[in-house]
Amino acid sequence: MLTNLLLILVSSIFVNNFLLSRFLGECPFLGVSKQVETATGMSIAVIFVMTMTAAITYLINNYILVPFGLEYLQIIAFIVVIASLVQFVEMVIKKTSPTLYQALGIYLPLITTNCAVLGVALLNVQNPYNFIEAVVNGFGSSVGFAFALISYAGIRERLALAPIPKALEGFPSALIGAGLLSLAFLGFRGLV
Amino acid sequence: MSVQILTFKGGVHPQYNKELTNRLPIEVMPVPKEVIIPLSQHAGAPCEPLVKVGDEVKLGQKIGEAKGFVSVPVHSSVSGKVKAIEPRLHPSGRFVNAVVIENDNLDTLDESIKPKGNLESLTSDDIKNIIKEAGIAGMGGAAFPTHVKLSPPPDKKVDTVIINGAECEPYLTCDHRLMVEHPEEIVFGLKAILKALNVKNGFIAIEVNKPDAIEAMEKATAGAEGVEVVRLATKYPQGGEKQLIKAVTGREVPSGGLPADVGVVVDNVGTAYSIARAIQQGMPLVERVVTITGQAVKNPKNLLVRIGTMLKDMIEYCGGFNGNPGKLITGGPMMGIAQFTLEIPAIKGTSGVLILPDDMTKPEKVRPCTKCAKCVDVCPMNLMPLFISMYSLNDDFDTAEKYHALDCIECGCCSYICPCKRPLVESIRQAKREILAKRRKQA
Amino acid sequence: MDNQFLVTSSPHFRSEFKIERIMLDVVIALIPALIAGTIFFGMRALLLTIISVAAAVLTEYVIEVLLHKEITIDDFSAVVTGMLVAFNVPPTVSWWIPAVGSFFAIAIVKMCFGGIGNNFVNPALAARAFLLASWPVQMTTWAVPGAVDGVSSATPLAILKGTEVAGAQLPNLWTMFVGNIGGTIGETSALALLIGAAYLLYRKVINLRIPLSFIITVGVMTWIFGPNGMFTGPFLYHILGGGLILGAFFMATDYPTSPVTPLGQVIMGIGCGLLTSVIRLWGGYPEGVSYSILLMNMVTPLIDRYTMPRVFGTREVKKVA
């Protein structure tokens, strides 16, 4: 059981990294990776929301959609769940911890349309995970997301000072850089 | 007892080239026909002239009065006639009001010049006053008024005085020769400082590459209570105030703080010598030892020159140039200031005049930073010069500040070691200027 | 006396260190390994290295001409990259493999980000990862030292991993130290590599922080997690059998892609060691040195950020009694 969870964790963080091998959540990856601080804020928000999403969508899918034969409503149901979850989290944080809200506030709305969050919900449905495995997968995926995002932000802070060829400034060099990271992540293949 | 050699972390080992002058006794340079005495030779407010054009002045006569506490007066270094009071080029690169005096070659002493009595009979305030009136400012280069250093605020309890005889700058040997030839006076100066501060512990710190100076100073301090000669490793910037204090006492001057914050006062050997002269003979600071050196000088020398002597006269006295001179520097090669002309006077803070041949000073090709980390390894302040410089060059001074740009002491180790020949110190200095300018604006 | 004096900012005195000389030193340090490779694998190894270097230098030159940038091939860094790319391919590959690898290393990894000093992963290792992912068969066909081309052998690590046919025998340690074993052109002879590394250390081009912590970590990890229980691992085989020596001394120490802080360099070495061990012991590849260095390259900016040395005078002020 524990080994199994460990395997899911390692797989979701490294081997099937959301950003670098599954291509989920690329927009924040390129958009919010210019500074380590903002990348860290975004990462914490994503870890929070994705783990909760994994738990709630699992419950909704297995205790509402499947029993009533409503699987075809998955996409609509999940997107509604995520949107309300983000709203809810935003409200709770605002009430309980204004400092945390200050730090995460601007990232939370962006997460609604982050396909990594919906992606983890849909992936959990496709795999025969039990509840704990689904949550661990959600957590691991978001940690993998955070790891790639934050290290990439460190790299981009340096690239901001580099004399990059004109035509490659901005997105092109950012994408090529991501390609090199993805190349390095190939090293984890076969680990699980 | 094995002799301990003290040092700090970081630093570099440049070619010292001290053998050009370190065995040459101090030579008294004939008094020039004309001296130019700037009214600002120290850190702090410039002086008000006390004389008019046409006045006759005597050697040692006060010709500029200090304005404010952080300031010292200036004195005439010759006897003769005031020819002009006008802005003249100063070693700092600016034009500064200066008194031009034509020498009458008589060296008539001013009446005020007489011995001030023995140390036992003087009080702390007497000593500080003598030092101030003698116009003594730090002779290591920064030229901070010495009496100010000796008057720390009451909440700073000073318990240690260090006489800086490290002389870590390559080429320079003026302090070295002073220690070899005038050790007694230096010890006397140290005792005066101790008394002025009411402190018991005095150290004279010398790099081990000057064994004759260590020997001379040890002989002079024998039997003196609370005064000790300590050996420092030969490494640049061993003589940097913060590095020196760390090496000798193990204390770290806090970021943005002063030596007095850790209970230490540091004075240069030249300063101690001048204090001794001011007390023993009553002579104000009108001359100093300057090392004229460099591969492009025909006969390098250690010269005792009058303040206000033109560099041109000094070079001529040393036989002129040897080959093609490329760079003229006042001070040492690591922190000195490059000058574009010889038409400037030696001032209280001029420790050396260095002339490097043109083949040693060709600008080298600057290449992109490879992040080799050599600058991080050598920085005596534990900074990351490459990043401060990079942000500075990108006009991102806020980030440069986060990387502690203001802690840089501009010692030049990073630029020295950089294999890509990047302008590290230059750009960090720029960052410091911008950060301070911004702070002033906000204040 | 009307001389023209040059006026610049201090210091007016520069050390003898020059980046082109440093890179030349690296080239010199790689030559013993090249000689060893040529002895064990034949002239083909030398030929592939020459092709690789030529491709690297040519690529840099052409790109700089096209982009109207300053030509920087005189800093020897392209030569180093070219040599390292060749050192990272088996001696049996087609001639165009190192050429394509060098092109990738220079064009994509280095020039896309502004040239020397601005690449954030090691160009030669990225090229190796690229080649390994693209042409896995060519890149894992090993030659028997001294034998005719195409006779396949196994690297000691592959034998340890059990991915090769049964019956392959582990060579003895001395053979491995000298380098008469299967492997890439430049990685097999620990002896030759160590001679080069000693030269670099003597010339102060590198320091021991990264290589030592890297090698020790791999040694300890592979010793602890042995195939027959804890503390039984054949760690010497792990140290000598793959690209560890080459990677630790010549590639993990690459200036732009390794941390600049002393503590950061140790962390880099330990991190590389852990990842190498994990990939070798539990991963899909018998060899993990190149991937581990690439992965640590990724976090190098973060390591620098969080291991900033304590600035002089920023610790709590000691109160003076």
Place this chain on the structure above:
Amino acid sequence: MGYLVDLTRGLWRENPTFRMVVGLCPTLAVTNAVANGIAMGLATTFVLIGSTVIISALRKITPEKIRMPIFVISIATFTTIIAMLMNAYFLSLYNVLKLYISLIVVNCIIMARAEGFASKNPVINTFFDSLGMGLGFTLALVIISTVREILGNGTFLGIQVMPDSFQPVLLMVLPPGAFLTLGLLIGFFNMMTALSAKRKGAQKRRAVNVDESAVNIG
């Protein structure tokens, strides 16, 4: 005439992939084969047209406050429809693309057109705009996947096009190849734009580097 402008806008001038750089996840994920690229592009076009036309038709009666939920529901509905259609008629393709078909719902191209165009313009303009954007997206996917499939597999739509001696660059069909191809292609188009701008003697327009903050969503 106006419709032609709407139609061509998305094809090149505001091409969602190469010029606006939005909707990256599917662009990177499915372009390892041309067939996948075409299928993904057309599926997205379908959802884009369907949902924006509805949104445009309802634009006058949609209350400002709940317009986002309405957009989302309408996009989700069409995404579900296309997923079910593909499941029924193109099962093998669907099995490959399943996850990314579902994720059309959060593709920021659609939300951007819904918010930026459909909610302010008449139905017919919206139709042509969405058609142009959808085809522009499809075109981009085809270009990227063509490069990747030919180099990485030696084939185009599964048919071998490279000589036998060609040894495919496997990396191109692996994840790193996606990033590298897209990055280099955008760089290439930037360069072309800069060159043609120079040639036209027109005022040197800056090579397109869209403000990245515009792309934070999605």
